[in-house]
Amino acid sequence: MANHFVQDLRAIARGLSDDPAEWPYIPCPTCKRSGLTVVADSLVMEEASQSKAWHGREDWDPEFIYGAFRCVMRCYKETCDLVWVTGRTSVYQQNMRDGYQDLLHPLFFMPELPLIQSYGDCPEKIQWAIEAASPILWVDPSSAANRIRAAVEVLMDHEKIPKNDARGRVIPLHQRIEQFKRDKPEFSNVSDLLMAVKWTGNAGSHGDVIRVPDVLDVVEIIDRTIQELYDTSAVKIEQKAEEIVARKGLPASQIAQLRVPPA
Numbered sequence: 689m690a691n692h693f694v695q696d697l698r699a700i701a702r703g704l705s706d707d708p709a710e711w712p713y714i715p716c717p718t719c720k721r722s723g724l725t726v727v728a729d730s731l732v733m734e735e736a737s738q739s740k741a742w743h744g745r746e747d748w749d750p751e752f753i754y755g756a757f758r759c760v761m762r763c764y765k766e767t768c769d770l771v772w773v774t775g776r777t778s779v780y781q782q783n784m785r786d787g788y789q790d791l792l793h794p795l796f797f798m799p800e801l802p803l804i805q806s807y808g809d810c811p812e813k814i815q816w817a818i819e820a821a822s823p824i825l826w827v828d829p830s831s832a833a834n835r836i837r838a839a840v841e842v843l844m845d846h847e848k849i850p851k852n853d854a855r856g857r858v859i860p861l862h863q864r865i866e867q868f869k870r871d872k873p874e875f876s877n878v879s880d881l882l883m884a885v886k887w888t889g890n891a892g893s894h895g896d897v898i899r900v901p902d903v904l905d906v907v908e909i910i911d912r913t914i915q916e917l918y919d920t921s922a923v924k925i926e927q928k929a930e931e932i933v934a935r936k937g938l939p940a941s942q943i944a945q946l947r948v949p950p951a
């Protein structure tokens with residue numbers, strides 16, 4: 689199943705207008721089925737004191753302006769949790785005609801936004817390990833990439849790929865993925881995808897600059913991986929089709945009645 693959340697998160701990563709009516713679709717963390725809207729009058733923006741002080745400088749330019757914002761968002765379903773959002777603001781000039789506009793960059797969503805729309809039959813411990821990247825995605829993308837790398841270790845554990853060698857030493861993730869590829873050659877494409885997740889996570893640990901869109905690339909890759917490994921919906925649909933053909937289209941209830949021996 690396509691993960692539309694990643695596209696929504698990419699739109700958020702490009703920055704939000706100061707007019708909430710222009711915000712992209714922001715998925716509800718509670719029901720994962722609806723989009724959030726900003727609670728009326730809850731959006732507050734404040735220029736930073738340092739930014740205000742800079743106005744007096746000779747070389748001042750409107751693009752020096754920065755500050756913070758907060759707002760509250762809600763789903764149309766009343767039972768869903770309110771979502772509290774905070775972040776920073778900047779100013780940019782889209783074109784000469786429109787002048788300067790505020791741009792809002794969320795740093796925290798509380799509760800955090802979901803990364804993957806549907807996990808199918810993916811084991812919960814792998815789901816939790818992936819979603820652990822969400823709370824820090826916006827404020828620390830490098831650490832978020834590292835958490836998704838850690839989720840690959842959890843996936844290897846689940847697939848019973850040894851984490852220690854005969855002498856008790858920790859086996860590097862790279863070698864574990866290679867072992868997975870040897871053990872399950874039918875999933876060799878999955879191994880290649882997991883290796884890409886590992887490299888991005890490594891880059892995050894080594895201080896390389898990882899941006900939110902880079903992490904979202906990795907989320908898409910691990911999403912594809914778990915769909916390949918654990919999404920049995922396509923198999924289930926094929927099984928249903930085979931059953932319907934076997935019954936020649938008759939409803940299962942009628943088949944059950946036909947099997948009852950005549951009195």
Ligand SMILES: [Zn+2]
Binds near residue numbers: 764
């Ligand atoms: Zn909701």
